[in-house]
Amino acid sequence: LLFASAEILGCSGLASLRVTNLTEETIKVGVPGPYSGPAAEKGEHLKYGIQLAAEEINGKGGFLGKKVELVFADTEAKPEVGVSAYEKMVTRDKVQFIVGEVNSDVALATLDVVARYRIPTLYAIPASDELGKKVKSNPQKYAMVFMVDIPVSVMQSGSFLWLDEATKAGKLKVKEKTYALIYEDSSWGRIVGETWKNNMEKIGWKNVLTEVTPFKESEYMPILTRVKKLNPELVKIEITSLPAGVAITKQIAEMGIKSYIFGGYYQKTIEFPRMAGSFAEGSFNIREPYAPDWDKKIQKRFPKADPIASMFSYDSLYILGEAISKAQSFEPEKVTKALLETDHRGVFMRTVFDPETHFARFGKEYKLFGVAMFKNGKLELIWPPDYAQLKF
Template sequence: MRGRMWWGFALSVLSLLVLLSVGIAAAAETIKIGVIAPFKTPSGESLLNGAKMAVDEINASGGIMGKKVELITANTEYKPQVGATAYKKLVIEDKCQVVFGTCSSGVAKSVMDQMGRYKVLFISTGAASEALADQYKSDKEKYKYWFRVMHQSGDLIDALQQFMWELPIQKMGAKKMAIMAENALWTRDMVKAAEEFFKQKGVETVYSEFFDGETKDFTPVFTKIMNAKADYIYEISAHVDGALYIKQWYDLKGPMIGGVSGTGASDRYWKDSGGKAVGETLVAMGSFRVPLTPKSVEFFDKYKQLFNEAPGYTSGYTYDALYIYKNAVEKAKTSDSAKLVPVLEKTDQVGVVGRWVFDDLHNAKYGPGYRELPMVQWREDGSRQVVWPANVATGEYMLPPWMKK
């Protein structure tokens, strides 16, 4: 009896060891990639879709170094602490070798604190604030695992200021500007820069205020703007659903409006706004059907076929980021974060958004030869036309319907 019990125990242990070795071998043949995003939001779903599209393509072509890529996602809920916890779970429990994403600079900043502790790559594809680069600069050794595959607030500032100067101000004669921005980390420098730019150009800023992210009724905001006789509204939002305020702008027949809207980059925005976004002009942020690179239009068409909507602002960035990571791993012949840092720093490749080269703060370079941020305008039929810059424009800049006469 004792002999049989001993052999039973021995066989159980042996079986367990076999299963464990099989599991370890399977894990060794897999590269786990984590993606964090605010689920069930236009920006978050666009980010997740971009990641899924890239992973499916990579796996179909043989994976990374012959290893299958496993995608594991986690919800940030647009909350810094939730995002930080999501990163920790992906790294500690799920054993992810890299984490991509987040659509919030506040969340990204919180994640970077955890990244500095756990030393696993965090490639940001949806957070624009310069505060992230400042954090890296404060301790380059601690935060070296962070890279930004996306625009910065400064890139948006450059593009939007040039657009507003050339079209609303010079062509359409706007002389009084209003600035309405959500109260968030990434918007502060943009507002300050806009106020200084308008002053320098001799254009009057008649309204400039931040609105709370929980605001539902924007009538008081637009009433102040219209009472101030503003000719143009410079909108700056990402976390707030722009469809909420654009419907009220339309109903009040406000002045020209445009700028940046995270939700406004999505196809569903037209339906969400009830068709009232007509005349609104928004920065495309790398995910519109414009030949920014030889890969851009093909990516746009395939994405729309797969997900039945146009890419959002985070889609192209996240898609490109996964290919940047893939190429780095294959060059370094390892997925070890510390060994990948110097390889990523030497990145120079063309994606669907533009040419990706990192500066000494791990930001992606912007400007001629790197990336462009075109402006697109919603039309009465629900389509969008590129109206700026002239070299990629597909249509003329138009006034809102009630202003055309």
């Protein structure tokens, strides 16, 4: 049995025809990711998650009785390499669906590839808001593209929900609701800094100090002297450099600053707990919630797997499977229609796609980044309550 779908692209008059042979015993799913180069570690965790999902799904009979065959393609986290890798997956390897990817720049570069060949695609980790804007700008062209994560612009939002709840409940011992903001002079630092300024004002917190530091700064004593003098009840720090993050963490302790500390990206690196030691104890950060015992489950099969980095691809393959089951078909248009109706409760909360951007919806009833606290060298989730690993 053969079926085909065609799309006229733009005003060029060129048509793209994709033919899928449904007599094959397997369903080929392309899994792009950075499997070599500086981002290879992230690619490995992506691979762990989807491999576990495929093993479980195939153990139950596969998709509509057909076993899932994973086809891995190395993008090296480079857009130009990604475009070539995606082309090869479709034209040479004949994949029928794509599930994977880590890098947002690669995802943006490959949007037109998956649109041209009409391949239902679930980007597992890419979260640039630009992806949603592209889908919204041309919904017909990018109809088959979906993002399983929430967009970057709302990743910090859980922080403010928690701060507001914890303050009102008396869990955070504050009187004046004052905070200091320290962030690095980078695009990421500025985005997070402005997000905190805007949202903290909305929930009634007063900014008493804002400091923008050079990237990879190591000497924070002058800034921390001002922080200690002003004595804000909370200090938010957004730094991506691990050495800089360790430096400011230790210098805060040396200065005897007693404010609540809400850390940044530097705290989420594998090496941070070892390098910072006890100096990080009691500080907060955002972290993705995951289902109870997920870490034990994935690490039983793959001992080196990171529970967070592996859960996106795991959920993504199950989301695709549910859509195929609902559609009772492998036809791209029917599967896409079913994907739009997704309501999946997986490892990372609940996935429902926004009909305009095709990003996973944000919110307490859908997906959000929770809040975690360092305890005994581990960043343990304390909110939302249903996913809490530690009572606060």
